[in-house]
Amino acid sequence: xxxxxxxxxxxxxxxxxxxxxxxxxxxxxxxxxxxxxxxxxxxxxxxxxxxxxxxxxxxxxxxxxxxxxxxxxxxxxxxxxxxxxxxxxxxxxxxxxxxxxxxxxxxxxxxxxxxxxxxxxxxxxxxxxxxxxxxxxxx
Ligand code: UDP
Numbered sequence: 730x731x732x733x734x735x736x737x738x739x740x741x742x743x744x745x746x747x748x749x750x751x752x753x754x755x756x757x758x759x760x761x762x763x764x765x766x767x768x769x770x771x772x773x774x775x776x777x778x779x780x781x782x783x784x785x786x787x788x789x790x791x792x793x794x795x796x797x798x799x800x801x802x803x804x805x806x807x808x809x810x811x812x813x814x815x816x817x818x819x820x821x822x823x824x825x826x827x828x829x830x831x832x833x834x835x836x837x838x839x840x841x842x843x844x845x846x847x848x849x850x851x852x853x854x855x856x857x858x859x860x861x862x863x864x865x866x867x868x
């Protein structure tokens with residue numbers, strides 16, 4: 730089933746550098762509506778669960794350390810074709826390979842500290858949104 734929602738996080742690197750406002754502006758300008766949002770910090774257990782698909786990858790421990798080192802902004806976004814369009818807006822995982830004008834090209838540091846998360850499928854968007862928000866917190 731195709732939905733019109735995706736899930737994002739502004740990651741600790743971008744929060745530390747003061748890019749929350751600029752990133753939300755890019756998201757709004759691209760036509761996404763914010764239907765849920767919170768400023769929060771992941772626990773180690775949260776990060777391990779959220780990224781469990783990567784548990785066997787060599788970068789997993791560093792990823793968990795990075796994602797828990799400071800606060801994040803978590804949000805659910807709504808737009809037609811949300812998952813695909815948001816992945817285009819944020820650009821490639823590695824900012825060195827991301828297109829000009831994408832959020833990662835503009836704000837990411839490197840392949841691990843890459844400023845933002847965007848769900849990679851409608852199914853994961855629903856799982857990830859529910860990981861952070863109850864139904865009553867989504868408008
Ligand atoms: N990541 C990393 N090293 C890598 C690949 C990925 O640290 O070589 C981190 C990075 O923060 C990335 C996250 O793991 O955003 C999830 O990886 P994925 O391949 O799912 O990339 P994404 O869907 O976020 O573009």
